[in-house]
Amino acid sequence: MxxxxxxxxxxxxxxxxxxxxxxxxxxxxxxxxxxxxxxxxxxxxxxxxxxxxAPPERPDTPHFPNAGEQLDSLRADFATLRDYLDEVELPSATRDGLTELATLVEALLEPGWVSDPDHLHALGRAVRQDIPEAVDTFVRTRWWSRVAPGAEPPERHLERQLSVLHEEMSGIAAALRQAEAIRQEIHTRYLEDRGP
Known part of the structure; x- marks a missing residue:
């Protein structure tokens, strides 16, 4: 300065x-x-x-992204992940499991659903770390298993990893469904109690 x-x-x-x-x-x-x-x-x-x-000068309060901004960033990263997953060669059974997981994640990333910080963190971790790492590890291990056959097929590990991730994302979806059901029930009670 x-x-x-x-x-x-x-x-x-x-x-x-x-x-x-x-x-x-x-x-x-x-x-x-x-x-x-x-x-x-x-x-x-x-x-x-x-x-x-005179009162002392205050630095400006730092701006941290809100839930909507975090979701926008996460959607962009998910689009990048989707492009990567489309290029990877996978067995058909594994590809089906991955497609099912990606469809669930995409639904959770729709605007207006996820705002809980823990859910955002879990989604961000799945999109930015867990899914790409699982697929990349599979691709690398599969190459080595072709060179040295006889080890446990890497498809099994990938299928187990995708199953765990699907279960975690399904838990988020179930929590959202439950929250919406409670919200609907509360609104019904409010309308009934309000009367004509």
Whole structure:
């Protein structure tokens, strides 16, 4: 930060503005003749007192993305993941499980459903880490198993991983369904209690 930036920052600061108002009051006192020959000390003293009592500068509050902004970012990352998954060579049974999981995740990412921070975190972890890592590990392991046959097929691990992820995403969907059912029930009771 240069000298001119610091100077401009001070000119616009609360300390300078409060000090200037107090200094103007000192000029008013001088014009009435009450300060006499000590008017420079009165004006300077009032400016200094105003600058000292002024509230300190506050830094701006940091902006963190809200649930809607997080979902927008997550949707963009999911589109990137979908492009990656479309290019990967997978056995048909595994491809079906992955498609089912991706469809569920896509439904959860629709606007207006997920706003709970824990659910957002789980979705973000699945999209940005768990699914791509599971598929990438499968692709790498599958290549090595072709070179050295006889080990447990990597498809089994991938199918188990996808099953666990599907269960986790289904849990989020079930929680959302339950929340909506409770909301509907509360609204019904409200309408019934309100009467005609």
């Amino acid at each position: 240069g000298t001119s930036s610091r100077l401009l920052g001070y000119v616009e600061s609360r300390k300078n503005l409060t000090g200037s108002v107090c200094g103007l009051a000192g000029v008013g006192i001088t014009l009435t003749g009450a300060a006499g020959g000590l008017w420079p000390l009165v004006v300077g003293g009032l400016y200094a007192a105003g600058a000292l009592i």
